[in-house]
Amino acid sequence: MASVARSSLLRQVATKSAFQKSVIVNAPRAAFHTTVKRDLLPPPPQRVVGTVNDAAPIPPTSPSHGSYHWTFDRLVAASLIPLTVAPFAAGSLNPTMDAVLCATLLIHSHTGFQNIIIDYVPQYRTPRARKAAIWGLNAATVVVGLALYEYETSDVGLTETIKRLWKA
Template sequence: MFSRTVKLTQARAFQTTARKNLTIPFLSTLPQAPGGVKGNVNDAYVPPAPEKLHGSLHWDFERVLAISLIPLVTVPLAATGSISTVLDTALASVLLGHCYVGFQSCIIDYIPSRVYGKNHTYAMYLLGLGSLFSVVGIYHMETKEGGLIGVLKNIWSKPSTEKK
């Protein structure tokens, strides 16, 4: 009886649950090769073609955008009055670029083209379209609404309680 117990615990120690890949349920996926490997062991590795806009230049551009936000955000906070239109437009544009690069990284990481195929391309097109609409919105905000800082000041200002 003791030997049966030992054998059962030894067998259960090696059991594993079925591993499920994380997928987005409403997006169609492409069929994947077993283990994610295409070909066989003896096939040579074919590296992807180099792109100048990706890799270290892309990483440097992300860092420049992130670091340039620091003075662009602190100057309006330190200024008591309104800031120049050029500085306000630069803040809105750099903020849009920072958001674009961040969302692009999320799409690349969580909707990869090797798994989701055309859905990855559609997501990138939607990001570009949304960014284009944002550029139009920034233009409208800068010309008619007093800029990004002016809009934020209007949102956070205390409403007037004076009766007319």
């Protein structure tokens, strides 16, 4: 009887460890498994400009595209904090403050999406797509600016809407 119990215990341990091992080994392959690798963009052109030993070309520096742009983005982002809190802390809903908040929010959104397009849509690989994305962003910014203007002049305004949503 001892040998029957021992063999059944060994079978349970053997099947349990084999099951756990197969789950652990197959788990990384099960999620999001595809059979063909497809890139979003085709590979870049395979050509060498100059000779192989030449250094990579460095684009001309411009402070308006570098440090000034970065500083402006940070100032706009930092100015959104008091502009968002001030109408509720002071207790007054001023249309001028509301318009400044909308304009700052619009500029912040535009520059943020512009940075995303500049970083992730390469001009050397897809110049038409980048130009289309920049013009699409400009058009969307104009449409949203007009919509915010219409909302501010003919409805309750942005801060009143936030106040109502907060109390709802």
